[in-house]
Amino acid sequence: KTRNVVSALVDKFKQAKSNNENFVRVWGDGSSVRDFLYIGDAVSAILLAIEKYDNAEPLNIGTGIAASIKNLVDTVIQADSFSGEIIWEKDKPNGIAYRVLKIDKMKKVLNYTPATSLEEGIRTVSSG
Known part of the structure; x- marks a missing residue:
């Protein structure tokens, strides 16, 4: 199953917690x-581009x-309150x-800057 790194990591941490690992x-x-972009911000930018x-x-x-x-792993750890070990x-x-x-071109042409921080996006994805 092919997934992006964010959803794969969030799932790994959830699975570890549910399995008491x-x-x-x-x-x-x-x-x-x-460069991690929250899906809601991607949709907004695409609609503006259209x-x-x-x-x-x-x-x-x-x-x-x-x-x-x-940094992404640390952010997921905070969002999921995971206290276990990370094995790299x-x-x-x-x-x-x-x-x-x-x-720069996106900001100028679309007058758009993504609004969702990495931390906020991870919290949203983790809670879903």
Whole structure:
């Protein structure tokens, strides 16, 4: 089953808690950096782009904010009140080292900046 890293991590922590496990295994060393965008913000930006952007050139939709996988894990731990151990599986791939979008064009053309912080988005996803 293919999923994004956010939903996969949230599910891992929920499963560990429900199984009374005191650890969660996470691929890599946590150093990879990503641009995490809450789905509600993505939908808002896409709807604005449909309305305002009449151009064949690509338009990046993201937050432009760099967050490491370790930061994401720490955020999920706080949202789920997980007190167990994180086992970093350093023999597993980290993935691309850095993937953060430049969103200047989105801000200018759509007059839009995503409103949901990583912490708020994780809390919402974790509670759902």
